[in-house]
Amino acid sequence: MTAVAYRVLAPALLFLAGMAAGEEPRLYDRLGGGAGVAAIAAALIDRVSADPMLSRSFKDSKLDRIKKLLAEQICDLSGGPCRYSGDSMKQVHAGHHISEAEFYGMVADLREILKQRHVSQAATNQLLRLLAPMKRDVVEPARSAAR
Ligand code: HEM
Numbered sequence: 608m609t610a611v612a613y614r615v616l617a618p619a620l621l622f623l624a625g626m627a628a629g630e631e632p633r634l635y636d637r638l639g640g641g642a643g644v645a646a647i648a649a650a651l652i653d654r655v656s657a658d659p660m661l662s663r664s665f666k667d668s669k670l671d672r673i674k675k676l677l678a679e680q681i682c683d684l685s686g687g688p689c690r691y692s693g694d695s696m697k698q699v700h701a702g703h704h705i706s707e708a709e710f711y712g713m714v715a716d717l718r719e720i721l722k723q724r725h726v727s728q729a730a731t732n733q734l735l736r737l738l739a740p741m742k743r744d745v746v747e748p749a750r751s752a753a754r
Pocket of ligand 1: 655661664665668669672673676677680692693694695699700703705709710711713738739741742745
């Protein structure tokens with residue numbers, strides 16, 4: 608077997624062996640593996656940065672860097688072979704004053720993208736459950752008028 612054929616067949620055989628053993632495929636695989644995760648991250652950043660309701664905080668940002676790091680983070684979270692190498696969610700989003708409405712706007716865009724890519728409802732919910740705890744580090748509470 609050529610090295611190329613091996614690289615293609617080995618993961619496929621491992622995947623089938625897992626299925627035969629009754630294991631759930633990893634979330635990473637249900638998102639489409641490396642190519643799927645990269646496409647999801649890129650589509651999400653393209654969409655939010657072009658959406659008049661959500662684009663505000665992205666205007667001075669390097670979109671390619673965010674796409675790459677978001678893909679790495681989703682790969683890591685979903686059981687894929689990556690380790691997130693970016694900064695903490697708190698550091699990265701500090702000062703952008705991201706509101707809860709903007710957070711949920713991004714979640715809605717992510718849901719739409721996953722639906723278009725035929726990711727199942729169960730896998731979609733699983734990914735959203737992994738992202739939800741980050742809300743407290745992304746969203747900055749509105750400054751109260753009393754202060
Ligand atoms: C769970 C939800 C979110 C995740 C997982 C996430 C993830 C990320 C990642 C991985 C980066 C790049 C990190 C780095 O540069 O080291 C980033 C940057 C950024 N994100 Fe998010 N993000 C989330 C929500 C949001 C929301 C709701 C907004 C605004 C609507 C937003 C706006 C930004 C901006 C503007 C940057 C660039 C920051 C800068 O360069 O100063 N993010 N995000």
